[in-house]
Amino acid sequence: MRTTLLSLAALLLLAGTACAEPLTLKECLNRAATHNQSLRATSYDTAIAQQQVEIARSAWRPRIDLQAGYQAQQAAQAVQFGPIVQETQEADFAFLNLALNSTLYDFGRTEARVAAARMQREAARYSYSGAEQDLFLQVVRAYYGILEARKVVQAAEDEVVQMASHQKTAQALFEQGVVTRNDLLQAEVRVAASRQKLLSAQNAVENSWLLLNYLTGLPPQKRGELQEEPLTTLAPAADATVDLSRRGEVLALRSAVGAADYAVQEAKTSYYPEIFGRLGLDYVQNDKVREQSIMYAVVGFKVILFDGLATTSRLRQAVEARSRDQERLRDLEARVALELAQAQNDVKVAAARIGVAEKAIQQGMENLRITKDRYQEKVGTATEVVDAQTLLTQTRTDYYQSVFDLQVAAARVRRAAGNL
Template sequence: MMKPTVVAILTVAQLYLSATSAFALTLKDCLTRAAVANSQLKASSHDEQVATEAVGIATSGYLPRVDLQAGYTAQQAPQAVKFTAEPIPTQQADYAFANLSIYQTLYDFGRTRARREQAIMASEAAQQAYRGEEQDVFLQVVRAYYGILAGQKYLVTADDEVKQMTHHRKVAQDMYEQGVVTRNDLLQAQVKLANSKQKRLSAANSLENSWLYLNFLTGQETGFRSELEEPEQRTETADLHMMMEIALRKRPEIAALKKTILADEAAIREYRSNYYPELYAKLAMDYLENNRVQEQTILSATVGFKINLFDGLATTSRKRQAVKIRSREEERLRNLEASVRLELETALNDLKVAEERILVSETAIRQSEENLRINNDRYVEKVGTATDVIDAQTLLTQTRNDYFSSIFDYQVAAARVKRAVGEL
């Protein structure tokens, strides 16, 4: 349970927010908007669509190919043969022609099947890669969202420090005019007030930049502002072994690499099939305008096979290249699984430490407030010094900011845990 002082500060922050917007924006709202409007994800979605169209291209190998060619030829003189002294033309000088052919692969030893399977695996890998990139964007949104919440509280703390330093300067001014303290105390109070105002300006600027970044991630106008709803602080986590098993099943990047390896295996089978012939059937209709012959249109049907006998060892090199690419992706997969484990362990450690920091900071705030009260009283009673008051106020500001920073780090670490297991 939060201490009364912390609750008071948060209440002031909420009042500050309510003045800028009439409705609350939740983290879920921001993630939904990012999924739809983020410019980076919009660009990446085309990669997924391109990979999907490649499946249609590969599947076309199962369907017949239909070609039509037509034209008109004008010659200087028709072709002729010599049977007598006078040549006999065998064609017209100018003629039209047309060709319609239907080509169908009958059997290619699995080449088309391997090519289609490769395209399907590549398409599924692209889908998983998009999900991984989407979760990276979501993590950026979480950082920006909680960065705004923390920034708002930093601003409230800065405002409180300015108020306290303004009061201290007034006290120092009155005591100086009464001849109780030297002008050094007054100058010190004035300098500290100026410093507090600068920190307040820096906090306001940082908050403004956080809003600009969140609006960029969610596709909002740069001037958009809203009240943000602060989610619950607690996050439940399982043991590392169980969470790692979840990550291996759900992490999009791991799934994408596994699909890529399957696509590489299909590519190997495709290149291996190039050593074998292709059986095909062909239907054709050829028309050649020629009034010197009886048949101007010829229909034909062909069943045959074709095979490459030598291509400069290009097929062998392509197959070896595909094998090396598969080995490379397998190494990347092992490295990614190790990286995910490291990412998960780091996030869990940061989550645990941030939780402990929250508890420590709550106590420190109460102690810092009491320390400031005592030093203010001592200064008024001419027992303490102005330096003691300023140091006490600086310490209070720092402990409050440490508390808000620990909350920010806790929420971001919780999001990083979810990202590590692929559930953000």
């Protein structure tokens, strides 16, 4: 009865797969690039950094300030000339101040600030590229993970069929009195274990689909017919020299180092004066004076004479931050080179494993056939049959894992080069 139900479930699964629309890896990558929520959130970093550039540029533009109000005092201000007291203002009055302020020259402070903001914008753009590449690698893993899990399901289904067949053989031999009940019980236990393995494999397929749908922004229940598309032909040769300068994270950190250089330049300009200009209009309601409104123009400079060594500390802080980013860049370049070397090694090893596994599958199938014949001829034991079937299933699983590892390793090579 259980065998019938499992067969029916397998048929339904195959029927659903046959009706599912084709889904290629390229389509999954394109959907991930446009629908993944995490990547879409990261995309705002570039727009935010662009606004920081505009904020820095604002120092080149004049600033207009307006201040107005009404002031009520306890008494009017007055001056005293001996016994004579003369009020100089009203007790309650309105006032207004309109001023246009502009920095005429600041020894490159604003220019350095704008340049640093531009470098930060570039860093955000490259960081987005790195996040996109990481997402693509996750999609590749999930995509080929589904293909591998489905192959494992097929191997587990074959094992269930073979174990059920062995159970029937043990049942017949037991009824003939040729083998003991222990052989029959062992066969029944192995059938149950194979069914549990099949359930686990089917669950792995479902979990892999849930992950792929999450990464690509598809509904959780969405299923498609995945196409086996090798990436190995698109990957650089294992011994080829790969230019790592296209790696998004490397470019982002290089831009961060450039921004740190400009931050040091900006901190140095704090030792120099700032030349400014100002146009203004002041109005104070006061009928005791001739001019209530005064327009004026100012050209002047301001300089920090002493600020408790805050400027010196800011400069040292900028220098230390630049040194930190430079060390991070060197470390990242070394880690990327290590990642590339490991991925290239994995490509070579996975390709070699496939050849070994293919031959092992043929040997395992022949070993199972011989072992089953020996058992039916009452020469071999039930344990030998079970071990032969388990070995064949493991060999097939190793083969599918090798194929999956080869595709993922090829994707990792391209990811390390920044062109996945």
